[in-house]
Structures are given as structure tokens and as C-alpha cells.
Amino acid sequence: QKEVEQNSGPLSVPEGAIASLNCTYSDRGSQSFFWYRQYSGKSPELIMSIYSNGDKEDGRFTAQLNKASQYVSLLIRDSQPSDSATYLCAVNKGGRRALTFGSGTRLQVQP
Amino acid sequence: DTEVTQTPKHLVMGMTNKKSLKCEQHMGHRAMYWYKQKAKKPPELMFVYSYEKLSINESVPSRFSPECPNSSLLNLHLHALQPEDSALYLCASSQDPGANTQYFGPGTRLTVL
Numbered sequence: 001q002k003e004v005e006q007n008s009g010p011l012s013v014p015e016g017a018i019a020s021l022n023c024t025y026s027d028r029g030s031q032s033f034f035w036y037r038q039y040s041g042k043s044p045e046l047i048m049s050i051y052s053n054g055d056k057e058d059g060r061f062t063a064q065l066n067k068a069s070q071y072v073s074l075l076i077r078d079s080q081p082s083d084s085a086t087y088l089c090a091v092n093k094g095g096r097r098a099l100t101f102g103s104g105t106r107l108q109v110q111p
Numbered sequence: 112d113t114e115v116t117q118t119p120k121h122l123v124m125g126m127t128n129k130k131s132l133k134c135e136q137h138m139g140h141r142a143m144y145w146y147k148q149k150a151k152k153p154p155e156l157m158f159v160y161s162y163e164k165l166s167i168n169e170s171v172p173s174r175f176s177p178e179c180p181n182s183s184l185l186n187l188h189l190h191a192l193q194p195e196d197s198a199l200y201l202c203a204s205s206q207d208p209g210a211n212t213q214y215f216g217p218g219t220r221l222t223v224l
Binding site: 032034036041042043044045046049088098099101102103104 | 144152153154156159167199201212213214215216217218220
């Protein structure tokens with residue numbers, strides 16, 4: 001089992017729809033969770049961070065964390081073609097002081 | 112300001128060359144990181160510097176040699192690389208080793224011939 005798992009996609013959604021990206025992790029000691037967006041050939045850009053169970057909203061983005069089920073998700077409302085990118089889930093296991101990345105989900109927003 | 116800068120943007124080198132990648136941040140962050148990213152793969156951690164001291168080395172081959180001259184600068188010295196070392200090399204920083212939010216630089220695209 002991979003430490004951080006994501007569906008590689010591509011996830012294709014029409015413009016204006018909600019895109020739902022999911023991530024599961026194996027270490028119950030994980031404490032911090034991050035979503036990064038990466039355009040092709042560019043570096044990862046931090047989108048959201050979440051540390052406690054529940055939802056965290058920032059503009060069109062909502063991160064959801066469920067530690068009991070060991071999953072974290074990212075919802076993108078009113079998806080735009082500019083949201084087309086690879087979304088990386090990253091987890092900090094606590095005590096390690098480094099992030100473990102999932103393999104990423106490629107999102108395609110169709111105009 | 113959450114800017115991390117990296118130079119050069121692109122680097123082509125032969126297997127016998129010696130080159131260096133540079134990373135700089137002026138956010139007062141005390142933890143800095145080197146990652147390697149191959150195409151269609153996630154970033155892989157190489158090194159972590161915490162308060163200018165090497166705290167994590169992910170069993171990286173000795174042909175990669177990190178250096179942290181001061182709290183704002185991080186270098187990666189390259190020597191005798193192999194073609195399979197061609198990748199995007201990313202630098203990141205965080206406020207301190209326990210603050211998990213990492214900010215990435217734009218990366219250096221390295222090609223080894």
C-alpha cells in the first residue's frame with residue numbers, strides 16, 4: 001500500500017461543474033495535509049492546507065479531512081479551464097518534518 | 112511574500128561536468144529542501160536543511176552534494192551525473208522544520224547528456 005494514494009485520472013469535468021479530488025493516506029499519525037496544483041513544466045503551488053477534521057473553504061476551493069477514514073479531498077467549485085492541472089496531495093506524518101506526496105490527479109476542465 | 116528563487120532555470124551538462132544549482136529565499140524560513148521530480152511523477156525528497164544543518168538525506172548518491180552557506184541560501188553541487196539524473200530539481204522552504212507548509216521555487220530543469 002502506498003503511503004499517499006490518489007487516482008491518477010484524468011478527471012474530466014465540464015466548465016462550471018464541481019471537481020472532486022480524493023486522497024487516502026496510510027499513516028494514522030499524519031497531522032498535516034496539503035493540496036498543491038502543478039501545471040505542466042511548472043513547480044507545485046500551494047492551494048490549501050488542512051489540519052483538523054471537517055471542511056476548510058478558501059474561495060472556490062474546499063478541503064475536507066476525515067482522519068478516522070484517513071482521507072482528504074479537494075472540491076473545486078465553478079471549475080474553469082485554467083484549473084486544468086495536476087493536483088498533488090501531500091501529507092506530513094509528524095516527527096518526520098518532510099512531506100510525502102501522492103502521485104497526483106490530472107484534472108481536465110472542458111470548455 | 113512567499114517567493115523562493117532558483118537559478119538557473121535550465122541546465123544542460125555532460126557527465127564529466129561540475130555544476131551547481133542555487134536556491135534563495137528571503138522569508139526568514141529556517142528549513143529548506145531539495146526535491147527531484149521526473150516527468151509525470153510526484154516530487155521526491157532528497158535533502159532537508161534545518162537551521163542550516165543537514166537533517167535528512169534520503170540516501171541520495173554522493174554525486175549530489177548539498178550546501179547551506181547561510182539561512183537564505185541553499186546550493187546543490189552536481190558532479191559526474193548520469194543521464195537518468197535528468198529531471199526538474201525543486202527547492203522549497205518552510206518557516207521552521209515543524210511548520211509543514213512548504214513553498215516551492217520554480218525549479219531547475221536539468222538535462223544530463
